Amino acid sequence: MNPLLTDLLQVLKLERLEVDLFRGESRDPGGRRVFGGQVLGQALAxxxxxxxxxxxxxxxxYFLRAGDPDHPIVYEVDRSRDGKSFSSRRVVAIQHGEQIFHMSASFQTEQAAxxxxxxxxxxxxPESLPDLMTAVEELKRKAPDRPNPFRKHEHPFDFRPAELPDPLAEIPREPRIKVWIRLKDRVPDDPILHQCLLAYTSDYFLLGAASMDARMTNEREQLQMASIDHAMWFHRPARPDEWLLYVTDSPTASGARGFARGSLxxxxxxxxxxxxQEGLVRRIGEVAQSR
Structure with a gap:
């Protein structure tokens, strides 16, 4: 199995500390903070x-604080309700004695309708498309003065952009991304694992779409970006080790926040x-001015 995927599966395996208390490992994908998808996947697990x-x-x-990639995260689950058809759970993620994240999730018995x-x-x-990094290099070749819309680092996923912003278009441009996504290797036939992996995957590209407007005339290093909240609805079963098309767009941005939505x-x-998802997107100079 691909080593990055093997490591991701390890990250999603939580240690039970008590009946409703769990601990998960952390990773640094770049930027000295835990990837939001990791916390989503672990909280769902x-x-x-x-x-x-x-x-x-x-x-x-809600993402409350940046996660420390050098330390594990503790997850406390509250069994809010178990009804005839639905169950509700609230999960709080704790690190260094402080809440960094909390999530409410609803579960349902299988029903025909x-x-x-x-x-x-x-x-x-997807087979006819280049991988993400090749596509980004082509964007840079066409428009060398524009900043890269994506960070370069290794993933356990194969990304094939089906539609990226036109680098020669006037700014602001319509913020929309369409990307094929698939894990780099096969994973076990476990529907729960598949949904945790989908939750992990869902944090990709939303904040990227929300920041693809006039602020992208600045280099990414001059932008402060962070996820604020995240919602996800699971409609039908899916395998993340088979091709999925992620269609994201950002219909609005205001108050140093960008809003994005997606369909898988x-x-x-x-x-x-x-x-x-709504995320913080602002120039660092705007942060100083706001203070």
Whole structure:
């Protein structure tokens, strides 16, 4: 198995400290802070450890403080309610004695009902597209004076951009990204693991879409960006080791915050999940002025 993926699976394996208390390892993907998707995936894994016979259908989370990648994170689960069809859990992530994140998640028994959805946008097949870093280098070649929209570092995922912003377009441009995503190797046939991995994946590209406007005339190093909150709805089963199309856009930005939303489609066109996120996006100079 790909070593980065092996490590990710290890990160999602939590140590049970008490009945509803768990501990997870941390990693530094760059920037000296824990990736938000790691905390989402671990928090969902902690909630699932207190659930039987039900699947998550939604989660709503707030990022309170940056996570320290050099120390583990403790997750405390509150069993808020277990009803006939639904269960609710609240998870608090603690590091250095302080809350860094909290999440509410709802779980449901399997039920047969009406099944409908909108259509997946038409995009090229992932096999016909370059990987993300190749695409970013091409953007830089076309517009060398524009900053890179993505950081360069290794991932356990294969990203194939189906649509990126036109680097020669006038700013502000429409903030929209369409990317094919797939794990670099096969993972076990575990639906709970698949949903935790989807939660991890969902934190990619949303903040990137929210920051693709006039602020991108600055280098990324001159921007302060951080996720504030995150919501996700799980509509249908999906495997993250098979191609998924992530369609994200950002319809508004104001008050040093950018809002983005996303749709995850399976290759055969099923809408498997929806996401929404608001993030802090401001120039460092604006931070000093606001103080």
């Amino acid at each position: 902690a909630a699932y450890a207190t659930i039987e016979g039900r699947q998550v259908h939604s989660l709503h989370a 009406i099944d409908r959805q909108g259509e997946m946008p038409e995009v090229p097949d 489609f399976s290759r055969d066109g099923r809408l498997v999940a929806s996401t929404a």
